[in-house]
Amino acid sequence: MALSVAPLAFINGNATAAAALAPQPGDFTGYGFDACTAPSSETMAAWLKSSPYRAAGIYFGGNNRGCTQKNLTAEWVREQVTAGWRLIPLYVGPQASCTSVTKKNLIDNTKAAAQGRATAEDAVRQATALGLAKESVLIYDMESYDSKNTVCREGVLAFMNAWTNRLHDYGYFSGYYSSAASGIADMVAVYNRPWYVRPDYIDFARWDQVVTVSDKVVPASYWAPKRRMKQYRGGHQETWGGVTINIDNDYLDFARLPGAKLSDWNRNGWSDVMARTTSTGNLFAYPGNGVYLSEGYRSKVGSYASANALLRMDLNRDGYVDLIVRNRAGAVSFYPGLSSGKFGTRKQLYKNLSHLRELTAIGDLNRDGYPDMLAAQTSNGNLYLYPGVRGAKFGKRKAIAYGDWNNRSEFAGVGDFDRDGFPDLVVKLNSNNGIYLYRGKSGGLQAALRIGSAAGLRDLYGIGDFDRDGWTDLAAVQSSTGYLKLYRGTGKALTAGPNLATGYKGRSPLF
Numbered sequence: 001m002a003l004s005v006a007p008l009a010f011i012n013g014n015a016t017a018a019a020a021l022a023p024q025p026g027d028f029t030g031y032g033f034d035a036c037t038a039p040s041s042e043t044m045a046a047w048l049k050s051s052p053y054r055a056a057g058i059y060f061g062g063n064n065r066g067c068t069q070k071n072l073t074a075e076w077v078r079e080q081v082t083a084g085w086r087l088i089p090l091y092v093g094p095q096a097s098c099t100s101v102t103k104k105n106l107i108d109n110t111k112a113a114a115q116g117r118a119t120a121e122d123a124v125r126q127a128t129a130l131g132l133a134k135e136s137v138l139i140y141d142m143e144s145y146d147s148k149n150t151v152c153r154e155g156v157l158a159f160m161n162a163w164t165n166r167l168h169d170y171g172y173f174s175g176y177y178s179s180a181a182s183g184i185a186d187m188v189a190v191y192n193r194p195w196y197v198r199p200d201y202i203d204f205a206r207w208d209q210v211v212t213v214s215d216k217v218v219p220a221s222y223w224a225p226k227r228r229m230k231q232y233r234g235g236h237q238e239t240w241g242g243v244t245i246n247i248d249n250d251y252l253d254f255a256r257l258p259g260a261k262l263s264d265w266n267r268n269g270w271s272d273v274m275a276r277t278t279s280t281g282n283l284f285a286y287p288g289n290g291v292y293l294s295e296g297y298r299s300k301v302g303s304y305a306s307a308n309a310l311l312r313m314d315l316n317r318d319g320y321v322d323l324i325v326r327n328r329a330g331a332v333s334f335y336p337g338l339s340s341g342k343f344g345t346r347k348q349l350y351k352n353l354s355h356l357r358e359l360t361a362i363g364d365l366n367r368d369g370y371p372d373m374l375a376a377q378t379s380n381g382n383l384y385l386y387p388g389v390r391g392a393k394f395g396k397r398k399a400i401a402y403g404d405w406n407n408r409s410e411f412a413g414v415g416d417f418d419r420d421g422f423p424d425l426v427v428k429l430n431s432n433n434g435i436y437l438y439r440g441k442s443g444g445l446q447a448a449l450r451i452g453s454a455a456g457l458r459d460l461y462g463i464g465d466f467d468r469d470g471w472t473d474l475a476a477v478q479s480s481t482g483y484l485k486l487y488r489g490t491g492k493a494l495t496a497g498p499n500l501a502t503g504y505k506g507r508s509p510l511f
Helices: 008-013 041-050 074-083 112-130 150-169 183-189
Strands: 028-034 055-061 086-091 137-141 173-179 201-205 227-240 243-254 273-277 282-286 299-303 307-313 322-327 332-335 347-350 356-363 372-377 383-386 398-401 408-413 425-429 434-441 444-453 457-464 473-478 483-489 494-501 507-510
Touching: 028 086, 028 227, 041 074, 041 227, 041 243, 055 112, 055 243, 074 086, 074 112, 086 112, 086 243, 112 137, 112 150, 137 150, 137 201, 150 173, 150 183, 173 183, 183 201, 273 307, 307 356, 322 356, 356 408, 372 408, 398 444, 425 444, 425 457, 457 507, 473 494, 473 507
Parallel strands: 028 055, 055 086, 086 137, 137 173, 173 201, 201 227, 408 457
Antiparallel strands: 028 243, 227 243, 273 282, 273 507, 282 299, 307 322, 322 332, 332 347, 356 372, 372 383, 383 398, 408 425, 425 434, 434 444, 457 473, 473 483, 483 494
16 A cells, blocks of 8 residues: 555545554553563453553564564454553654664664655554554654764654654654653754644653653643653563563553544544635645644645635535535535545535625534534624535524624634534624634524734634644734734633744635
8 A cells, every 4th residue: 555645535544444443542541561572362361350551562563673573463453452451552663873772774864854754654554454543643662862963863853753744644643752861852842843743642761660751851731631651661571460571661641632623624633724826716725734734735626716705514414524615696506525535516505695795614503413604794794694404505594693793804613612512703803903702602602702813814714623732723814924823722812823834825715
């Protein structure tokens, strides 16, 4: 199976074996161990019954993997997970060029990024073959190295940046194992480096036999909450249930990261952006990785030069993102999303909705199981709910707010911003450039709450939980520069985040 690119069909499909199991290790806090060779099923059964361990490390691939793995098959993986074990997938690929251990395969610092990508692709192949589902944490084993060697250190960081980025393409989480004094310390140093895609989880080695996931090297707010694991004791023998094996001791505090959901076009768990090039009308999808949007891996999804409103939602509820388009004559049409990443045959929903502005995908506001649309009417300034109904269409509209909604613009459905169970709406108040949150409630919207400023911004866009911290976020284009900027949600306000991309002066709308 070639993985030189990340086709939507592969991301959506995955293997049958992988789909059958929960992601590993998933939500787990407790003791684990790792052994160089995957133990036999009999040993695993004896340890499950008698030992304090409920998580087991498996070395599932890599050109520096040192032990034979005759037991490690898809059947063995399924058997252990079914029995109640959580598995910790570990991959031992090329090591730092200045590594302190003897390994035959090293990172070429001049090609580190390309190596990291290729290695991640191999890890996906190996993980899929074993039935390790998407959103499993694939932990890269980077043994200790001389972090004072600048060229070597930057090679490691470039390699790991590419590894993490590529795993995200395929819907897997990235983990990173290394010594607290070298690899982990270096990763801490670039935690906030612009455009750097840091690993989602860390597994740090400090053999002090202290059972904790806190460490003096790692700030408390980094990889928190529940994104850490510690190897607190090195190789030694332990006997449980009458069976002895040589293990390292681990303590895990892991939880699965919440999915982006709202804006995940390629369905790999990470938010994306769709943007139309204004000069051509071509619509592109730009995949996200939690840190930035990839210009190099954009995909064209159609041409909509005649459209004056574009929005996406899963109107037919088949799991694929659909497109709602209004043309300049006012006709509104539905284009069903397909597994190929394209759109199917157009179906007209309305002959003329030119009297409406700010057509907005709001989510399931009335909580009947169907996605809804909001729009303001120019003649009276009222805000209307167009409820989604069975048959991939909208039902009878209902006014949910009255007054001067013509003084509001840049409507953005932001999902459940305050996490109260209702989807919410963000708008710009034209009179003062304020960004206001209208929290959803049964039957409509609550009173406005100012959460930021839209001065100098356009194309406000509910980008979902871009960084997967559990709170939905907002993106917007800075008009003067064309930068696409992230504004992180906190449930009550927005905080300025990094630039996600450049080159958006000639792109609109975003959705």
